[in-house]
Amino acid sequence: MKIVIVDDHPLVRRGLASVISMQPNVKFAGEATNGQEALLVIEETQPDLVLIDLKLADESGLDVIKTARARGIVSKFILLTSSASREDFLKAEEVLVDGYVLKEALPEELLFAIQLVHKGRKYYDPGLMEDKMRMSGSSPTDELTPKEKEVLIELGQGACNREIASRLFISEFTVKKHVSQILAKLQVADRTQAALYANAVGLTKYEMSFD
Structure with missing residues (x-):
């Protein structure tokens, strides 16, 4: 590139x-x-x-x-x-x-x-996405269930599905379902962008790593 x-x-x-x-x-x-x-x-x-x-x-x-x-x-x-x-x-x-x-x-x-x-x-920029939704009178995070918000916070902290399942006392299959719903509701491409979003709107603070 x-x-x-x-x-x-x-x-x-x-x-x-x-x-x-x-x-x-x-x-x-x-x-x-x-x-x-x-x-x-x-x-x-x-x-x-x-x-x-x-x-x-x-x-x-x-x-x-x-x-x-x-x-x-x-x-x-x-x-x-x-x-x-x-x-x-x-x-x-x-x-x-x-x-x-x-x-x-x-x-x-x-x-x-x-x-x-x-x-x-x-x-x-995820922060701009949030502002854009506020302009229209709503926020993407308003659409999330309480459990989905918990999963999003974990994503923001860089946790993998296994870690999220252990911390929230749910199965990995359930985590995958929640992550899928989060991506759809936030209209983001993948879990990395969801993590960026969580940080930008103040749900969590984290440091990303790229392999």
Whole structure:
């Protein structure tokens, strides 16, 4: 997987390059500081994925994405930003960004987002997902049963099905059923994203590990 980084801060670019280099299947293909440089680098390297800052000095990363897609560039785009505002999030949705990650995210969360987007899925910061549901007057966690919430907390702590079964005094089969229902109700792809969600909304605190 080839990745290009677009950010107007040198330290941020170096930090991101360091994070993505943690993955053996990821190649740092290039970098840019503004929209014009970004389009040139993207067209030259044809990356699989572009990590791009929402605010590039006097430019918007969203405008770069629009221009890139108008030119027929098929790279996927993950927007990086320190903004969790509703307005920015809605604008990102309008241009159909493939991912929206807050800069306060853990490195493991960014790596997870990269892998998920590379597989063709969308990734939005779990905290933003919660805010989006609150805007519509509901929260995904409202749909969970008390036992499902307990299982979700355990997922957030990184517990496997056997550990969850032991801690909650239920069978592993029952745990699997609860996990399946949790994924469906939260509208997330797998248990790792459910764990990220649990942490983002304050249900639990944990540290993720990637084998």
